[in-house]
Amino acid sequence: MKSQLKILALITFLSGVVFLSGCDEDPEPEDVEEEITKVVLTFTPSGGSAIVVEAEDFDLGGVGPFEKEPIALNANTTYTLTIEMFNGFYEPTDDDYNVTTEVAEEAEEHQLFFSWSTGVFTSPTGTGNIGSIGVVNYEDQDDNNLPLGLETTWTTSSATTGKEFRILLKHQPNEKSATSTSDDGGTDLDLTFPISINE
Amino acid sequence: MAGPVIQAQQNCTFIISGKVVDENGSALPGASVQIKKLSLGEATNETGSFRFEKLCKGTxxxxxxxxxxxxxEKRITVDSNLELTINLQPSERVLQEVVVADHAEVATRSNNxxxxxxxxxxxxxxxxxxxxLQNISGVNSIQSGPAIFKPVIHGVHSQRILILNNGIRQxxxxxxxxxxxxxxxxxxxxxxVIKDAGAIKYGxxxxxGVIVVTPxxxxxDQKLGGELHLIGNSNGRAGTISGLLEGGIKNAKGWGWRVQGTGRRSGDAHTPDYVLSNTGFREMNYSASVGHHTETSGFEVFYSHFNTTIGILRGSVSExxxxxxxxxxxxxxxxxxxxxxxxxxxxxxxTHDLIKVNGHIRSSKHLYNLQYGLQINNRKEFDVRRGDVFTALPALAFRLYTHTLDAERETILSDTHSRCIGINSMIQDNNKIDGTQTLPFIPNFRNYSAGAFWIEKISRDKVDYDLGLRxxxxxxxxxxxNFQNRLYKTQFGFGNVTATAGVSVKLSQHSTLIGNMGSAWRPPNVAELYSLGTxxxxxxxxxxxxxxxxxxxxxxxxxSNVNPEHALKWVTTYRYQKNRWQAEATGYINYxxxxxxxxxxxxxxxxxxxxxxFRxxxxxxxxxxxxxxxxxxxSPKFSIRASASLLRAKDVTQNDFLIFIPSNRYDVSLRYESKxxxxxxxxxxxxxxxxxQKRAPRWVDPEEIVAANEQGIDLFATDTRNFDFMFAPQGYALLSVSTGLSVLVQNTKLDFRLSADNLTNTRYREYTNRMRYFANEIGRNVSVAVNLSF
Incomplete structure (x- = not known):
């Protein structure tokens, strides 16, 4: 009977050896195309040079903050705001780096919403359309003629400081409609920038 | 009563009388008693008694x-009048019986x-x-919606509970x-369910504790047997069909086989007021086994396949x-x-596939057991993602291979003393299935585990002891x-000792006291070490x-200061059984x-x-x-049963409460049964x-977190107490009723069952259900079942 035990031990050992000796290849990294780690806001006035504001999550999936530059606009000026989004897991030369194109292609299921502190803009009036019904001057539409928001226009008020400007990109597959709001769908991007209006 | 057959030239005046009783000694009226040779048969009367007269001398x-x-079946030799008491055991196989039959023993008398x-x-x-399993007192579950139940024993769950599926570590x-x-x-x-810590034999x-699933x-014998179960549920408009066939093989003594399959399907469940969208599920499982047994040896091959698709409440998604x-x-x-x-x-x-091969050899003193198992587990989780292209991809996909090899030897040293020694080995290989396009939540890994154990069992007159060490x-x-999507590689090991000691004392004819002290450990699992993301x-x-x-x-x-978990668990059970009373109490402390x-x-x-x-x-x-x-x-027909399950859990180091700990619960049931x-x-x-659940961590409203964050305040920077996004829900009471009829026609048993859970359609939320943040629990469910077995 002792020999039976020995056989068992041998089988155990041998099967261990078989698995241990299996040659290992390193796993392949995943394409992480879905992430947005950088946002560039370009405020272009009708005349003059554009103001570019960047926000970036430098440590990608780490605990570090999504660092945001403050927005500083000139008083009583009309700007066209274009929003670009990037995925820092890729090199700028990769197609997957620019997320803006994908959002534009799937415009029927995306919408950007905005909100801001009172007294920042004279147009649109109000404080935006996040969590409330407000006006935003959308300059682009999807195929259903519903607003998208990659391009919007804004007219600043007189000088003010210490205010906020929030951008919310919602993904609303089969939900986006004339009556859908910022409460519908899932959040793809939600950033709040400090904003000030200079003299 | 059929007329007695009187055989000539013999002294045919003997009387056999007696009583048929159940496992508690209560009379079983209506039991069938037959003397095959004489074609005699009768049913026991109200007091469980029977009587055959004018029997001839013989066997x-x-x-x-x-x-x-x-x-x-009892062989009796009649040469005088006989009075018999025949004890019948419930037809379910009690664990110890399985043990006696052949296999490795999973629980001992001194286990709780x-x-x-x-x-x-x-x-x-x-x-x-x-x-x-929730029907076992002390066992609860952590739920994610109406279809996902993760068992909890005495407040402890997940990797801290071992499930033995047909003898294999699941x-x-x-x-x-x-x-x-x-x-x-x-x-x-x-x-x-073994409520003790430390399953000495299984790693x-x-x-x-341990959950033991025993087929x-x-x-x-060669007789063909089978079962068919059909079940319909009103809530979720769900249906279940499960069938089983088993038998022996003609002209091949000792061979036996079984095939089994189950299909389940449910649509969205509903609360009393609304549909729980995307909570349906589909399941398709089957298994087959074949084996050969002789007096001294046996082997079995078992294969099972489990396949499920389960929806999670759509309204629980928050990005x-x-x-x-x-x-x-x-x-x-x-x-x-x-x-x-x-x-x-x-x-x-x-999906989960299991292939198991096991064998045993018995000699006069020894029983040898050897088993090998291969498990393949595929898990894909699909989330609501940006764009249809991503949504079609699983957000998480892993494949886990597990090989286990277990060998043991049980030795009977004397009538009162037995010993079991053995070894276990396991190799696991976990790989992500490429193409999720997300950072993998857990890394790929290999896990090589090996262990050896030793168990001594000693029975004295009224006391059984067992000691185990591994x-x-x-x-x-x-x-x-890592968080930058860059590869990292490492390797390391953990080793430690598990020990248990148990004692069972028969205090009197009616009462037993069981005590068990166990020390168990667990290396942190890979998810606990390396989780990254959401x-x-x-x-x-x-x-x-x-x-x-x-x-x-x-x-x-x-x-790092990462250490394995160690548990010290003391469990004691007192059982009392006398006449019409039956009582049991289990107390435990698990540190x-x-x-x-x-x-x-x-x-x-x-x-x-x-x-x-969260870290x-x-x-x-x-x-x-x-x-x-x-x-x-x-009375023999009416019984009442009451049970209570109380638990206090605490984060001792921080003097705080832990989340998702089952609250105290009580039930009482009234049963009428005519056998x-x-x-x-x-x-x-x-x-x-x-x-x-009054002992729940503090409540921090997500809106409060957002508002504080807007002010530049991190609510958790200094206050590191545990928290929950929502307060614990109120207590609730649920009424359920069920009724059933079983009839025996020839050799076929037919069961009909009608039951209703949450009969009053009560609105409530359960603290241990992760769905409680978003929705009420399911409302009334009426269930109809038909079982057929032959």
Missing amino acids: YLVLVQYLGYESV TAALSARELDEVSGKSLGET EGQQWGAEHAPEIDPFIANNLT TDALG AELPA SLDDLADRINRQVPANTNDFTYTISEPRQEV YDYRLYQIAGF HQSAAAIEYGLLLDEITTQVKDIEN IFNYVYLKPRGITETGRGPFPY YTQTDASFTGVDASMQYEF GHKKTFFAQAKLKYVAE
């Missing part, structure tokens, strides 16, 4: 049968156990394993609270803290639609991707124990050192806004509680009360 076989009980028998399983058939992706065991409960003929991890023994605040505040969950069988995102697609070593080889509908980011607090870089285990849990640590900002983030953290925790039950028979030879009828009503 006879007496066959006693009773529905729901094992038949007894509770079981669901074949009959009890039949009465709750059509439910998942986790939901079924291994799957079990690191998530939404990962239910991949087992078809229809495989089980008996479900037993590490059993800090909370019936393979048939030994930011703002979304979460919105989802919690809704009266009716977001994205609530009309009833459908369609399962959309989020959902899980899980040593295990586990080596991990890790290859994963997974299925958890609006939180999780970081593993080995991710640096500041840089998020992966640390070496040597440079877990280096208890691993997810702790809120702060707010991190992502592109989707601020998120609370796996270690603390010392204690779990203290009592399970008690009592049964009284007013007969050909017909059994029962009707039962049960009232269950679940108290509010």
